[in-house]
Amino acid sequence: MINAKNYAGIPDKYAKLDRAETVLISVPYDGTSTWQKGADKGFDAFLAASENMELYDIETNSEVYKRGIYLAEPISENSSPDLVVEQVHKTVKKYIQQNKFVTVFGGEHSVSIGTIRAFEESFKNLTVLHLDAHADLRDEYNGTPYNHACAVYEASKTTNLIQVGIRSMDSSEKETMNTDQVFFAEQMIYDDSWVDRAIDMMTDHVFITFDVDVFDPSIMPSTGTPEPGGLLWYETIEFLKKVFMEKNVVGFDIVELCPNPTNKAPDFMIAKLYYKMLSYKFCQHDYDDFLEIIESTEKIKKIDKLKGQNDFGNEND
């Protein structure tokens, strides 16, 4: 099956696999979620919102879709959590081996297990940056190690795991958790030195797994298990921007968008988040240009202001 649609409605010439630098794989799987269901609908809501989004990014002065974004065939396997993990692992690895920048959209968080395994096998000394309200460090849950509550257990054993925004966990997870590399939400709120401290802990290659419930429920109510006290938009993208600028982000996934048909703002926020992350990934050069533009605009503004004062003076002459 081939996707009839392109990502964000971009022209066909930017959507073909051979010239696309980015591959987007959807895994609309919701088999292990325990409370509110609906993460299987996340990708369609994300895609619909993306189609209605402006594709010029002001901040980076870039149109990253021109680097090409290929929408891969969705992973429809849903017969069991372990088969989903296996299928995701195989598919992600295939595109990494084609030198693509691989991005995955869930589905619930268990889909990250296969994704992270593929990246860990492909990049030496991988850091996994995990943004989430939940620690997700259980070694098994409801009889399987491939439950969403176990999303980064394997990563905690095989990669340099850094956890950000955590504010909910089970006491049994303390055993696995390396608290030196965890940034709890309530500490982050009083002290923003966490940004640089987290980046200092990262190795060169970084994979980002982004559970949308890391955001505060006031801006992200559309998720299965919302937790109070989360991150807001600008602090999140400022942090991500720094990570993209200072490290080699090798791929990322976004999971747990559980859309609400009567409130589409969260879907748009996640559409924008995905596009921002791609813009940061590919804009290094454009970003410098952007800073120059800002600087010269400031200069022009100052000159205009001085000129304006002169003109005013002349009128009075």
Ligand SMILES: [Mn+2]
């Ligand atoms: Mn979570």
